[in-house]
Amino acid sequence: MKSLRTQLTVLLLTLGVATAQAADPVKIGGLLETSGPVASLGQPGLEGAMLAVEQINKSGGINGRPVEFVNVNTESDNTRAVTAVKRLIGQGDIAALVGPMNSGSSFAIIDTVQRAAIPMISNGGSRNIVLPAEEKKWIFLAPLTDVLVQGVMMGDMKKRGITRIALLNADSPFGTSGREQLEKNAASYGITIVSQQSFGNADQDMTPQLTKIRGTDAQAVVVWATGPGQAIAVKNARQLGIDVPLYLSHAANDFNFLRLAGPAADGIFIPSSKIYVTDALAAADPQKPVIETFVKDYEAKYGKPPATFAGNAYDSVMMLAAAMKKAGVTDRAAIRDAIEGLKDHVGVTAVYSYGPADHFGAKGDSVVMLTVKDGKFTLAR
Structure with missing residues (x-):
């Protein structure tokens, strides 16, 4: 039967x-x-x-x-x-x-x-x-969304005692929106943006902007962009000896970013979906x-x-x-x-x-x- x-x-x-x-x-x-x-x-x-x-x-x-x-x-x-x-x-x-x-x-x-x-x-x-x-x-x-992931990101900064950050964003709609939301909401997490720099989506070198950031008292650097620019920025930051934590947008949770950034990506922080870490999720997570x-x-x-x-x-x-x-x-x-x-x-x-x-x-x-x-x-x- x-x-x-x-x-x-x-x-x-x-x-x-x-x-x-x-x-x-x-x-x-x-x-x-x-x-x-x-x-x-x-x-x-x-x-x-x-x-x-x-x-x-x-x-x-x-x-x-x-x-x-x-x-x-x-x-x-x-x-x-x-x-x-x-x-x-x-x-x-x-x-x-x-x-x-x-x-x-x-x-x-x-x-x-x-x-x-x-x-x-x-x-x-x-x-x-x-x-x-x-x-x-x-x-x-x-x-x-940018606001959603930035809330988690700034919560992480607060946990680590970070109160002063520098922001480097692409001048694309994604980068500009991220900058606007970060400027709007950072204070509610006790965070001050001490420097804001931008770059073009097709730029191949962000050393001038990052050199200015290096001269500030920022305790972390946020890079808000999509595409190859975010990997270039991370590489440039490492080359300049910037040793404070680097936070990237959720657009960096991508294998192409890892490939382009290479060893320079190690140690960065990214707010992300759970797709890459399912083994670490609780059994009850829906x-x-x-x-x-x-x-x-x-x-x-x-x-x-x-x-x-x-x-x-x-x-x-x-x-x-x-x-x-x-x-x-x-x-x-x-x-x-x-x-x-x-x-x-x-x-x-x-x-x-x-x-x-x-x-x-x-x-x-x-x-x-x-x-x-x-x-x-x-x-x-």
């Missing part, structure tokens, strides 16, 4: 998948940058999104319909991002969007997305992408089994460990699927409302709960402090 039950279960699952494959697909548009300076974020993002689609379809799709992910490479360029989103929206059958990893590109397409009244989960890390929520009702975030399964499936599919950005886009697709199943339709307004109504959705990057005034979703206990030891991420102590 047990064998017959098992056979029937397999048959029903097979029929469910076959039905989903035969139905018209539910289309999700992607704006993930697989070339250009932010490709190191967008490419793993696309891989994570495609893994989510594969898993959804294997489990029968969305209400019996398969998911199709249509990605248009924005080339890490804001103007191309606008063209790409118009192209996707113009297809007419795209139910929702997974937005860029690049904050600048996310900002560039907000007005277009709002006018089209199509829900989008952005993967940019700037809080202002969704603020104010009542004016950006169609936009949500999947990554950890994210632990979700992350472990994701990592195993990602490695089986792509033959390499996932970067945190893969988890961001994976979560974006999974949350859109959850919202679509709840809405029961592909009506864009109903999907938007369902995303806003998601509560305690356990993802790879975070546990998410959205609301009318909260389009960030990610909760503070989803963030951990990492350090780098012997070229590998590990929990900071």
